[in-house]
Amino acid sequence: MGDDGSERTKPNILVTGTPGVGKTSTASLIAEQVGLKHVNVGDLIKELNCYDGFDKELDTNILDEDKLLDAMEVIFETAAEEGQGIVADYHACEIFPERWFDLILVLRTKTETLFDRLAARGYNEKKRDENMQAEIMQVVLDEARESYTKEIVHEVQSNTIEDMDSNVDRVNQWTKQWLKDNADR
Numbered sequence: 001m002g003d004d005g006s007e008r009t010k011p012n013i014l015v016t017g018t019p020g021v022g023k024t025s026t027a028s029l030i031a032e033q034v035g036l037k038h039v040n041v042g043d044l045i046k047e048l049n050c051y052d053g054f055d056k057e058l059d060t061n062i063l064d065e066d067k068l069l070d071a072m073e074v075i076f077e078t079a080a081e082e083g084q085g086i087v088a089d090y091h092a093c094e095i096f097p098e099r100w101f102d103l104i105l106v107l108r109t110k111t112e113t114l115f116d117r118l119a120a121r122g123y124n125e126k127k128r129d130e131n132m133q134a135e136i137m138q139v140v141l142d143e144a145r146e147s148y149t150k151e152i153v154h155e156v157q158s159n160t161i162e163d164m165d166s167n168v169d170r171v172n173q174w175t176k177q178w179l180k181d182n183a184d185r
């Protein structure tokens with residue numbers, strides 16, 4: 001297995017976007033329908049307690065990036081050795097090494113729809129507004145375009161269940177093509 005992941009027999013995909021756009025729901029469907037291992041990075045952070053203190057001003061835990069990336073490196077290496085691909089989901093993308101992913105799926109949601117989802121979750125006004133601003137300013141999409149080759153960054157809409165189904169179908173088609181293109185590995 002080369003360091004750059006060039007000998008992977010299955011692709012790795014990152015589903016990213018603002019909180020509430022549907023990353024976890026979409027990634028779990030992709031895992032099921034495409035046959036990839038789902039890594040919910042937010043859950044992994046909690047499970048492994050990847051925190052480095054608490055930011056009182058932002059009212060949030062500070063991520064211990066090194067601890068998270070070390071743990072994920074083992075997960076990615078093991079999956080590759082076992083001939084398995086990964087679909088990971090997280091609300092940021094620049095922290096990961098570029099070599100881990102073959103496709104970056106950036107989910108986008110209309111402001112009104114995102115508002116309803118975040119309100120349903122019980123987010124307070126400040127947290128809701130911050131996230132909606134981030135979505136309007138396409139912060140995660142820009143981060144993806146700056147951190148990865150532009151050909152692998154795909155922006156898709158995630159407003160309805162039909163959108164979700166079509167995004168999963170699209171990833172399924174893309175994976176079939178990837179497997180054909182890399183059949184000699």
Ligand SMILES: Nc1ncnc2c1ncn2[C@@H]1O[C@H](COP(=O)(O)OP(=O)(O)OP(=O)(O)O)[C@@H](O)[C@H]1O
Pocket residue numbers: 017018019020021022023024025026042089090091117158159160161162163164
């Ligand atoms: N395309 C969609 N159409 C309709 N409802 C959706 C869609 N995507 C997500 N939802 C709903 O929106 C809510 C948030 O979805 P989900 O938890 O998957 O988002 P997320 O992006 O993973 O959020 P977080 O970053 O906070 O983990 C869920 O109730 C989910 O059912």
